[in-house]
Amino acid sequence: MHLRFPKDWALPAAAVTPEPLYRLAQRREFLKTLGIGLAGAALLRPSALLAATAGFPAKGNPLYPGTALKPTAEEYVTSFNNFYEFGTDKSEPKDYANKGWKTDPWTVELAGLVNQPAKFDVNELVKKIGGLEERVYRHRCVEAWSMVIPWDGFPLAKLVALAEPKPEAKYVRFVSFNDPAHAVGQKEGNLDYPYVEGLRLDEATHELAFIATGIYGKALPNQNGAPLRLVTPWKYGFKGIKSIVRIEFTAAQPKNTWSVMAPDEYGFYANVNPKVDHPRWSQASERVIGAGLLGGRQATLMFNGYEKQVAALYKGMDLAKNF
Numbered sequence: 528m529h530l531r532f533p534k535d536w537a538l539p540a541a542a543v544t545p546e547p548l549y550r551l552a553q554r555r556e557f558l559k560t561l562g563i564g565l566a567g568a569a570l571l572r573p574s575a576l577l578a579a580t581a582g583f584p585a586k587g588n589p590l591y592p593g594t595a596l597k598p599t600a601e602e603y604v605t606s607f608n609n610f611y612e613f614g615t616d617k618s619e620p621k622d623y624a625n626k627g628w629k630t631d632p633w634t635v636e637l638a639g640l641v642n643q644p645a646k647f648d649v650n651e652l653v654k655k656i657g658g659l660e661e662r663v664y665r666h667r668c669v670e671a672w673s674m675v676i677p678w679d680g681f682p683l684a685k686l687v688a689l690a691e692p693k694p695e696a697k698y699v700r701f702v703s704f705n706d707p708a709h710a711v712g713q714k715e716g717n718l719d720y721p722y723v724e725g726l727r728l729d730e731a732t733h734e735l736a737f738i739a740t741g742i743y744g745k746a747l748p749n750q751n752g753a754p755l756r757l758v759t760p761w762k763y764g765f766k767g768i769k770s771i772v773r774i775e776f777t778a779a780q781p782k783n784t785w786s787v788m789a790p791d792e793y794g795f796y797a798n799v800n801p802k803v804d805h806p807r808w809s810q811a812s813e814r815v816i817g818a819g820l821l822g823g824r825q826a827t828l829m830f831n832g833y834e835k836q837v838a839a840l841y842k843g844m845d846l847a848k849n850f
Contacts, residue, residue: 598675599674599675599676599816599817600817601742601743603674603816603817604674604676604742604743604751605621605742605748605750605751606618606621606750607816608620608621608750608751609668609670609764609765610624610712610750610751610752610769611712611717611718611722612624612703612704612710612711612712612713612720612722612769612770613628613710613711613712613750614711614712615712615717619711620749620750621748621750623710623711623712624710624748624749624750625748625749625750626709627709628706628709628710628749629709630749630753630754630770631649631754632648632649633648633649633753633754633755633772634646634647634648634649634772635647635649635652635755635771635772635773635774636772636773636774637686637689637690637774637775638773638774638775638776639696639700639775639776639777640692640693640695640696640776640777640778641690641691641692641693641696641776642690642691642692642693643689643690643691644690645689645690649740649754649755652686653681653740655689656681656685656686656689657681657685658681659679659680659681659740659741660679660680660681661677661678661679661744662677662678662680662737662758663675663676663677663678664676664678664735664737664758664760665760665828665831665832665833666760666764667760667763667764667799667813667827667831668763668764668765669763669764669765669793669797669805669810670808671805671808671809671810671812671813671814671827672813672814672815672816673813673814673815673816673825674815674816674817676742677742677743677744678737678739678741678742678758679739679740679741679742679744679745680737680738680739680740680741680758681737681738681740682734682736682737682738683731683732683736683737683738683757684731684732684733684734684736686738686774687699687728687731687732690774690776692728692776693776695778696728696776696777696778697727697728697777697778697779697780698725698726698727698728698776698777698778698779698780698781699725699726699727699728699731699774699775699776699777699781700723700724700725700773700774700775700776700777700781701723701724701725701726701757701768701771701773701774701775702721702722702723702768702771702772702773702774702775703720703721703722703723703768703769703770703771703772704721704770704772705720705721707720718784718788719784719787719788721772722768722769722784723768723781723782723783723784724757724765724766724767724768724781724783724784725777725780725781725782725783725795726759726766727780727840728776729840730759730840733836733837733840734836735759735760735761735833735836735837736757736758736759737757737758737759737760738755738756738757738758738771739752739755739756739757739758740754740755740756751769752767752768752769752770753769753770754770755770755771756768756769756770756771757769757771760831760833761798761799761830761831761833761834761836761837762796762797762798762799762831763797763798763799765785765793765797766783766797780795783795791806792805792806792807794849794850795849796841796846796849796850797850798830798837798841798846798850799827799828799829799830799831800829800830800846800850801826801827801828801829802829802846802847803846803847803850810827811826811827812824812825812826812827813825813826813827
């Protein structure tokens with residue numbers, strides 16, 4: 528008999544919005560697009576080539592059941608977004624990211640202190656990695672709201688292995704796209720672009736670190752960071768850089784966008800920590816998106832509920848200083 532020993536960190540299918548509900552949401556969205564014509568509908572179709580070739584929907588990984596949580600409906604996940612390249616209001620990315628901005632074809636570069644520097648078309652990369660799987664993770668924003676999201680993608684560790692980092696590589700630097708002609712936020716200069724994020728190499732190779740290419744069994748919509756997005760569920764959402772074009776291995780700690788813009792408010796590590804407040808609000812609790820008026824707030828969990836898995840990464844560190 529072959530026994531499976533499930534990981535205790537991942538969430539079960541029960542934590543995902545039931546398929547009939549998100550299919551209903553898809554149908555409603557489809558009916559809306561009929562009113563804007565075929566050209567508009569084409570613009571709203573996420574990463575057509577990726578969807579056709581990358582094996583969507585990805586199969587759920589039976590090793591990752593976890594603790595059941597109240598699911599987040601797909602309509603919230605795709606319409607309530609922080610993606611400043613396409614506006615600072617939560618509803619703006621869904622509109623502006625689908626007005627002429629193309630995520631197919633897309634090239635990502637592996638560079639820096641590696642033995643195997645390369646440039647890949649995103650579909651070629653997925654095939655080289657060996658296909659996709661589904662992971663259901665908690666998502667916690669630094670603004671003190673949360674979701675539960677079913678991501679399709681692959682472990683970041685597989686991509687790191689593909690690059691073959693040199694011994695002196697200690698960090699991974701991620702760079703997003705720069706296209707002010709199509710990204711209204713970049714044109715307006717609401718942040719310094721391109722957006723940059725970073726991880727220590729041991730964080731990047733942790734089993735939880737993930738590169739998402741899809742959600743709810745479909746390719747990532749543009750507004751959710753198509754076609755490649757970093758997912759580190761024990762960290763605040765701003766670490767999850769979207770629409771990645773370059774992954775660079777470095778000896779020195781990268782300067783990530785938000786810690787440069789506001790170093791007293793947004794640290795490099797960005798680990799979810801209910802004991803360390805943001806200077807302007809408490810992190811002790813969070814608002815659950817989609818929970819309704821009676822849903823209220825829930826207590827924030829250390830490392831967003833993944834303490835058992837990741838606490839060892841930060842042993843001996845002062846997490847109030849290394850926030």
